[in-house]
Amino acid sequence: MNRAAVVNPTSSHAPELLAHSWFNTDRPVLLAGLRGRVVVLVAFQVLCANSVSCGIPQARRIHETFSPEDVTVLGLHATFEHHAAFNPAVLKAFIHEYRLEFPIGIDQPQDASPIPHTMERYKMRGTPSLVLIDSLGYVRKHTFGPVDDLRLGAEIGALVQESAAIARHSAA
Amino acid sequence: MNRAAVVNPTSSHAPELLAHSWFNTDRPVLLAGLRGRVVVLVAFQVLCANSVSCGIPQARRIHETFSPEDVTVLGLHATFEHHAAFNPAVLKAFIHEYRLEFPIGIDQPQDASPIPHTMERYKMRGTPSLVLIDSLGYVRKHTFGPVDDLRLGAEIGALVQESAAIARHSAA
């Protein structure tokens, strides 16, 4: 039986996050601490129209739909434009106004480039970008721009199911 | 490790369909012939506003998102209101106008009740109703009214992943 998979097969290992000024969490978030969970990483900018109309509302829906034990949503403010306009107080006000409850950090700026560290490591093309990381830390989806809810839901659901099977197998 | 499942556990066996005048298929569809696939059964009526605005567009999105080898979408016209207004030519025109490509049958009417056979077997509360049936023929979700794309996608994705695991296990 040759069945098409709902989610892409393993590609590469997800680079670690390098971010500061985290909100909605007591301490900086590292992917290394999230093994065993599916992670949805949403890179955005407060002053990016598609981030505000699509990326952020979808991140919030994912956070509200799944148990955080199964699926952890992380926001990353990848400031690569409008550097003069941005500061952590802008992000703080945004998080308050949009009632975001998942952890959100600011991507670490680089001295020699307008592109911040994590954005460069992931070779993101802009904002919003979404990265789906499985329970073993591998990238299973990486997109730029709007993402369809039904398809994304199916991919997340398949990864949760997969990670539960892995957990059972490890325990056996 | 005690993990919340994305999709509900097995409840009961899905009753067989009893329908006539099928469109988009050479012969009547039976669930018995679809073992090994996830089935999304969408009960609707052409003259039901929520069916037309929510149920049918979502059924079409599911049909377009998944491989039919993985997920088979079935439409069932469950005529329980406006009997005088409905006839197969209405459904035929509707399928043409809304460009529906998945198999659609008309639920078998009963002599002694306005509720047709399959609708009664499933104890559906109205239209649109959605039933999610796993690859072994068990009902895993049964809802009346609008359904969220992200959550439904996750449930379908988990069932596809599960059925692939079952298929691998059977083959081993």
Next chain:
Amino acid sequence: MNRAAVVNPTSSHAPELLAHSWFNTDRPVLLAGLRGRVVVLVAFQVLCANSVSCGIPQARRIHETFSPEDVTVLGLHATFEHHAAFNPAVLKAFIHEYRLEFPIGIDQPQDASPIPHTMERYKMRGTPSLVLIDSLGYVRKHTFGPVDDLRLGAEIGALVQESAAIARHSAA
């Protein structure tokens, strides 16, 4: 001062309606009886996807937004396709399900053509079509397909204002 008008200038006199089986009214509606009011004529078909998703909801919004003394909304079922599937019982069920409260008639069929009488008189290109008729009985807008709410609102508002001015002038 040379100011662009919000609504198109008078073009031609609106042909009279020729329809039967009216709903939501005690007697057939004639434009001749509606002088002094702005009329919004919406031609649609129950089995036309754009009529159901755009034309009919907009007609209902117009009916709910304006006083019928100012703006009278009329529906016309212009059956030019799927003749075998349509009958007055289908329209009756549709009006019930979509909770339409404005007068709706069925365009009079012609023997020698699939195009019904009123549709032909107006040279409508299909459904949904919208015709905006001023208080003196002249056509001020005639479109096929989706219509923007803001622009249409402005045109209706300008016509109501214009007709009030005409009424005051006549009374003086």
Next chain:
Amino acid sequence: MNRAAVVNPTSSHAPELLAHSWFNTDRPVLLAGLRGRVVVLVAFQVLCANSVSCGIPQARRIHETFSPEDVTVLGLHATFEHHAAFNPAVLKAFIHEYRLEFPIGIDQPQDASPIPHTMERYKMRGTPSLVLIDSLGYVRKHTFGPVDDLRLGAEIGALVQESAAIARHSAA
């Protein structure tokens, strides 16, 4: 003949604007310089979710729908919350990202209150607020929160029609 008006009757004279750091205009905008035109004043904040999802897109639609000779759209950034997060560079980036082309100024802050000057003069309740000012400088609508396109369009259309009649009368 006693006809309901589409737009509210004249209430009070519109207070003058007091704003700085204007964008999309060579010099500060004063209502006194806009007599003869209908003015739509939209007060908003970049870090207000309803401003971004409703108020600003509607302002842009109005700007795109009407001739600026007829209807002038003005944006006013009424900073009454998140003062620490806001500066003109944030607004500049926002205007660029959302491709706004109508004049936008920053409401003049007050020393003794978090409410800026113009917002206080108009007794606005928050953002987004919309004020509709007729060609003689009177307030005809003043709302807080989302506004329906069809009804707002009708009110603007009626005011444009009214102002054209006034202009003709003045010229006669």
